[in-house]
Amino acid sequence: TLLESELFGHVKGAFTGAHTDKPGRFLAASGGTLFLDEINSASQAMQLKLLRILQERRFEPVGSSQTIEVDARVILASNQPLERLVAEGTFRQDLYYRINVVKIELPPLRERRADIALLAARFLERFASELGKQLVGFSPEAADALRAYSYPGNVRELQNIIERAAVMAKSPTIGLDDLPEHVLEASRPAKGVNLAIARSDAPADAPWHGGTLEEALREPERKILLAALEANAWSRQKTSEQLGINRTTLYKKMKQYGLLGDERLAG
Numbered sequence: 001t002l003l004e005s006e007l008f009g010h011v012k013g014a015f016t017g018a019h020t021d022k023p024g025r026f027l028a029a030s031g032g033t034l035f036l037d038e039i040n041s042a043s044q045a046m047q048l049k050l051l052r053i054l055q056e057r058r059f060e061p062v063g064s065s066q067t068i069e070v071d072a073r074v075i076l077a078s079n080q081p082l083e084r085l086v087a088e089g090t091f092r093q094d095l096y097y098r099i100n101v102v103k104i105e106l107p108p109l110r111e112r113r114a115d116i117a118l119l120a121a122r123f124l125e126r127f128a129s130e131l132g133k134q135l136v137g138f139s140p141e142a143a144d145a146l147r148a149y150s151y152p153g154n155v156r157e158l159q160n161i162i163e164r165a166a167v168m169a170k171s172p173t174i175g176l177d178d179l180p181e182h183v184l185e186a187s188r189p190a191k192g193v194n195l196a197i198a199r200s201d202a203p204a205d206a207p208w209h210g211g212t213l214e215e216a217l218r219e220p221e222r223k224i225l226l227a228a229l230e231a232n233a234w235s236r237q238k239t240s241e242q243l244g245i246n247r248t249t250l251y252k253k254m255k256q257y258g259l260l261g262d263e264r265l266a267g
Helices: 002-008 044-056 082-088 093-099 114-131 140-148 154-168 181-186 195-199 213-231 236-243 247-256 260-266
Strands: 033-036 073-076
Touching: 002 044, 044 093, 082 093, 114 140, 114 154, 140 154, 140 181, 213 236, 213 247, 236 247
Parallel strands: 033 073
Antiparallel strands: none
16 A cells, blocks of 8 residues: 555545645656666556556546546666566566567676776765765775676675775775675685786796787687686686676687687586
């Protein structure tokens, strides 16, 4: 009843505690936009009510027989694939087809690591203001650790990590000591992976034999990829997280260095 009242409003006396009339979110959003998060958690009854208002653009407040027309843009988000929920019978198929007009796929944060620094800086600015602290940024080591972490909780988890760091910080710059241990673990090489192989087998003072920088770096990069893949049992997900690149980039590099055949043999 409370959720229905929040969305559609209610009239005085509709239920216990309804002392006055209250307009709902749909009415407040008329002529604008309403965002509904985690639509996958809506009950079957609520799904039916949402289908009606999206289809007919009208509704009745809780406890009222008066029909109200509304014109609002509705954006819905889900943290689970709705196609799978439809197949399982927990999400209405008719509602799914009604809301699936324009679909926006937002990859998880681990697949768009370029966003991590921007989001972290914004969160740090916000929490510094709230805490009344002078916080100016991150040390290079802390920034690397944030980029290396996989964020199973996506942006909300990053926000939580930065809030904790802002609280713990004893200097204007966020350092490794201000980050939680599970974040630091992700930036450490996995057991059995020798990333020192990047230095190549040649001695440090080996003469340069010409060629471009890209050509000179091909073999060391191939060795790093191979070592990381083998250490992670050829799991592209784990390897991409460890190396701090997305899976698409990893696949392209595996193809470039002829490692896809090795993957088939391993698996």
